Amino acid sequence: MAIGLPGNIWGRRKPPVEFYLCECPKCGFSQDYEVTSGEVIQIEPPAPDDPITVLQLPEKCPKCGAKWRKRKMPSGFIQ
Numbered sequence: 001m002a003i004g005l006p007g008n009i010w011g012r013r014k015p016p017v018e019f020y021l022c023e024c025p026k027c028g029f030s031q032d033y034e035v036t037s038g039e040v041i042q043i044e045p046p047a048p049d050d051p052i053t054v055l056q057l058p059e060k061c062p063k064c065g066a067k068w069r070k071r072k073m074p075s076g077f078i079q
């Protein structure tokens with residue numbers, strides 16, 4: 001019980017997020033990311049098509065390590 005939970009899980013506004021589509025030119029793996037400056041709140045593993053919430057966008061493909069293509073989506077894209 002000593003571990004503090006982030007204070008903004010329930011009932012508060014999410015901090016601003018940026019949304020990126022990442023695609024690996026080498027192996028074809030793609031993943032969407034939400035980058036937030038606040039707490040990372042990921043209660044359940046995301047569905048395959050859902051973005052993963054991170055504090056920092058990974059620079060490389062987690063599958064093969066190649067540098068991947070990032071496309072920033074306009075805010076409000078998810079809605």
Ligand SMILES: [Zn+2]
Binds near residue numbers: 066
């Ligand atoms: Zn790759």
